[in-house]
Amino acid sequence: MLELKNTALLRTQSYVNGQWIDADSGETFAVTNPATGEVITRIANLGPAETRRAIEAADKAWPAWRKATAKERANVLRRWFHLIVDNVDDLAKILTAEQGKPLTEAKTEILYGANYIEWFSEEAKRIYGDVIAPPSNDKRIVVIKQSVGVACSITPWNFPSAMIARKMAPALAAGCPFIAKPASETPLSALALAVLAEEAGIPAGIFNVVAGKSAREIGAEMTSNSLVRKFTFTGSTAVGRLLQTQCADTIKKTSMELGGNAPFIVFDDADIDEAVKGAIICKYRNAGQTCVCANRIFVQEGVYDEFVEKFTAATKALKVGNGTDPDTQVGPLITSKAIKGVQELVDDALQKGAKATIGGTPHGLGECFYAPTVLTEVNAQMRLFKEEIFGPVAPLFKFSSEDEVIRMANDTEFGLASYFYSRDIGRIWRVAEALEYGMVGINEGIISNEMAPFGGIKESGLGREGSKYGLDDYLEIKYLCMGGV
Numbered sequence: 001m002l003e004l005k006n007t008a009l010l011r012t013q014s015y016v017n018g019q020w021i022d023a024d025s026g027e028t029f030a031v032t033n034p035a036t037g038e039v040i041t042r043i044a045n046l047g048p049a050e051t052r053r054a055i056e057a058a059d060k061a062w063p064a065w066r067k068a069t070a071k072e073r074a075n076v077l078r079r080w081f082h083l084i085v086d087n088v089d090d091l092a093k094i095l096t097a098e099q100g101k102p103l104t105e106a107k108t109e110i111l112y113g114a115n116y117i118e119w120f121s122e123e124a125k126r127i128y129g130d131v132i133a134p135p136s137n138d139k140r141i142v143v144i145k146q147s148v149g150v151a152c153s154i155t156p157w158n159f160p161s162a163m164i165a166r167k168m169a170p171a172l173a174a175g176c177p178f179i180a181k182p183a184s185e186t187p188l189s190a191l192a193l194a195v196l197a198e199e200a201g202i203p204a205g206i207f208n209v210v211a212g213k214s215a216r217e218i219g220a221e222m223t224s225n226s227l228v229r230k231f232t233f234t235g236s237t238a239v240g241r242l243l244q245t246q247c248a249d250t251i252k253k254t255s256m257e258l259g260g261n262a263p264f265i266v267f268d269d270a271d272i273d274e275a276v277k278g279a280i281i282c283k284y285r286n287a288g289q290t291c292v293c294a295n296r297i298f299v300q301e302g303v304y305d306e307f308v309e310k311f312t313a314a315t316k317a318l319k320v321g322n323g324t325d326p327d328t329q330v331g332p333l334i335t336s337k338a339i340k341g342v343q344e345l346v347d348d349a350l351q352k353g354a355k356a357t358i359g360g361t362p363h364g365l366g367e368c369f370y371a372p373t374v375l376t377e378v379n380a381q382m383r384l385f386k387e388e389i390f391g392p393v394a395p396l397f398k399f400s401s402e403d404e405v406i407r408m409a410n411d412t413e414f415g416l417a418s419y420f421y422s423r424d425i426g427r428i429w430r431v432a433e434a435l436e437y438g439m440v441g442i443n444e445g446i447i448s449n450e451m452a453p454f455g456g457i458k459e460s461g462l463g464r465e466g467s468k469y470g471l472d473d474y475l476e477i478k479y480l481c482m483g484g485v
């Protein structure tokens with residue numbers, strides 16, 4: 001049972017235009033705990049009609065919000081940030097219950113998401129324009145930045161709280177109203193954020209949560225409605241491509257944070273113990289279910305055997321369990337379907353000659369648990385070279401030269417995160433510049449924070465979240481030409 005200090009955080013209705021509402025149809029759907037299979041609660045199942053009303057309400061609320069001063073917007077965002085921090089324990093419990101990750105990781109996620117709200121409350125005051133030299137003396141050229149308009153998001157279940165915070169914070173800071181459609185597996189964290197938004201004094205219509213089972217139908221409304229000027233998505237490249245296509249009809253501004261196939265490269269000159277530590281956290285955080293998790297670990301031949309031995313030992317030491325157990329380091333995967341997908345990738349590799357030094361099967365703890373797995377003798381013909389694993393499986397590739405590993409690392413349509421360990425300063429520059437990725441961790445396995453621009457290139461997406469660049473995705477540039485001076 002979920003025992004919360006602040007029981008008001010657990011909501012079963014959606015939050016639209018400052019009201020808590022049921023579905024028009026009266027329908028509900030179950031939210032289950034992946035660690036136990038238990039139903040946590042049933043919540044209102046909204047659809048496209050309620051989404052349309054949310055969009056219309058957001059559009060009506062927009063003028064007042066965009067006319068508020070940056071400081072006024074900053075102040076409510078900051079209040080929201082403090083409320084989230086004050087409620088972190090309860091929010092983490094809700095997150096772990098619906099998503100499965102260990103409580104410590106859930107807390108880290110809540111605070112990480114809150115940091116974006118704090119950051120963008122500060123950045124709201126730093127939206128600058130330009131004065132540009134004119135072509136003739138009787139003119140002046142001025143550039144101002146204005147909020148794009150109603151922004152809608154669809155977010156996944158792997159970071160049920162932070163993915164919304166990371167999108168909503170720059171939107172609100174820029175002056176855009178926002179409608180979130182959380183993943184149907186994990187809507188409770190989003191609804192809890194809405195409770196605190198209301199308490200913080202975010203005006204009606206400015207932050208809305210539309211929870212529903214059919215992402216396809218809600219997404220169709222969000223991407224086709226001409227009142228929506230900005231659409232932001234985190235999820236797979238396949239779904240992102242579809243949504244980007246749907247947005248094309250009304251030429252919406254989009255941000256897409258899509259799949260990854262992160263290389264994690266360990267060179268002969270690396271500090272191997274540090275590299276093992278970095279790889280463990282990078283690979284097994286959230287049970288391997290992040291788009292920036294190390295997907296392919298490349299180890300240079302001179303240190304391969306040492307790395308395999310130390311990495312396998314560190315993997316063996318990981319405690320698998322229910323996220324509510326304080327010792328747990330690796331929780332369940334989100335669904336039993338996810339287990340099946342991971343097993344297919346492992347079986348494909350094993351059939352093609354890979355060896356498991358540990359794991360290779362589901363974990364006996366329950367139907368959503370997978371044993372942390374290390375595979376050696378892997379090669380580029382195996383599916384896991386090309387596909388996102390999204391589970392606690394670490395394939396260790398052997399390579400000989402810098403050129404070879406850069407070629408292999410870049411041999412993918414994805415370009416989100418990448419990592420490498422080396423102590424050679426020349427190599428560090430060469431490799432960092434050669435990797436075709438939006439982000440490079442150098443002697444670091446965890447790179448995301450609100451001060452840095454998160455995002456991918458190639459088919460990993462468009463736009464950046466966080467940092468001083470993050471507001472640009474929610475702002476339009478307007479050029480004022482003043483004549484007759």
Ligand code: ADP
Pocket residue numbers: 154155156157182183184215216217218219220234235236237239240242243
């Ligand atoms: P994941 O495998 O991480 O769930 P998906 O890209 O399949 O990645 O899903 C990410 C989010 O997109 C989820 O919330 C899902 O419900 C939603 N989604 C999936 N298909 C569609 C679609 N056709 N239109 C809109 N949203 C979708």
